[in-house]
Amino acid sequence: MIIHYDKFETWDRPFGDLVVRLLGEEAVNNLASSNFEYIEDAGDFVVNQSDIETVSTEIQGWLWAHEFCVFHGTRLLPEEILSVQQNGLLPLVATDRERRLRKILARHPRWYSVENRLLEVIEDVGPNEKQGRRQGQVHFSLSRSGLVNSFDHYLTHGSEFDQHVAHRLFGDQSGLEPLHSETVPVLVHVSFSGEQLIQGAHPHFSYSDVVGMGEVPGLARTFLDAWAYKAANPSFNIETLRTDCCVMERFATPRDRILHIEKLGDMAAH
Template identity: 30%
Template sequence: MTAVLPFFDFDSIDDWNPFLSETLSGIVPIEAIMQSQSTPPEYIEDARDLVIRNIRVDKKRLYGAVESWLCERPFRAYHGTRLFPDELNSIQQKGLVPTTIQDRVNRTKRVLQEHPDWNQLRLRFEPALHEFLNKHHQKVRAGQVHLTISRGGVTHGFNHYLVYGAEFDQRFIQLLTAQGRADIMKRGTTPYLLTFEMPGDVAVDRMIAYANKFAAIRNGEPFDLIRKLIGHWAWKQFFPEFSSGTQEEDLGLVFYEIVRPEWLVRAEEIQI
């Protein structure tokens, strides 16, 4: 009986590489591709292209096989943010809920009301909010929850969410204070890395939603994780010591509904 990968975690290539290799064994002649190269590829993208552009590889079949492979197993995704104790409890009980603009405004006020300069800041609050929404309306993630595929990405590559909190908070507080003092939003909050484990087909659907949101799928090409997976897998064949976690990838999943509380497998306080 073939072993089953318990869950897919992008950063843990040593865990998933053997299983993906098995799936691709009848589709990609990887040994022949490697032997045809006088020197190894210089970049991960080069290794990917050696596979995708090989005349013996049916790209449609390849992309379909990788997508099906992802759909068949639980998928881990991550969310980094700063939380008040009651917010952490709410996520554990109710899940990660898409917030409205008013939710973000109320939370910003909650933090600022404890600030020694609040009496001055509150006079500028409403005018600054109006200016902010006019300038950044398209960048406000109202009604959405964003997760990402890489723990290393959240904790190192783009850790500003752990340092300063939500993007709305970061941008608005910088406008309000006119001094770039986004560290104000740290007050009373703790940085947490939330790890979710969901059905693979749900994750694939939300990654496609994310790609469509940013018009990232064009000309019949697959969503970006498939191309990343092929590249990292191919690179691993050339360089067995390679670890995908070192790449700190930023590939997102977007939810327009609650990320279910039963999918939360860990809420980890991060020292940063």
């Protein structure tokens, strides 16, 4: 079964088996009868019953053994949806955005006063990395709920790169309107192996690097904290966390890893 983080039933039992192996039945029963104020406190309970290295290593092995669904949120033109279906998701190449941005931003009433600066701004935001630093990357969210209900600017206005370019060109938020009105919001459901998920969630310091720093890696804590807190609070709904666990890759996502392209009802611009 592919694991969807927000759908607890897809990973509750196998992760619970891991915690029982780590702590034993008695400690898990104590966890279930505890009253935690914060979700992190529940994860700390598990770590304190064992140790950081053991917990991190066991969760790493669990991640390696499973397949996960993650989500890429954006707004696309109709022909771009077809391109994703046929070619997968491609890393951002700033200079490739020129034609798209000209087509969309030409709808802005002040376009003709700024269009001569477009290439300069694309160069600044892209290769020169003066804003955003998205060149050569594809970004995903582990949590569908987090992407749709919390950090949803990708779904209201699309690519963060395009948003930076529009803001630089027009000097205000008005450039966001055509980015919204000319496109439709989509969630691309993508399959990740456990190894791919670990690498993508720790693009700067590796999973083992973080353990070496004396911490449980962020991806491991995302699963550990949620499982432990729900074990103590069975009525807790993980979707309400709106978890901001981001995953990044620096290469194309082939179409055979794309599980589904979900077209959303239009999301209000704000």
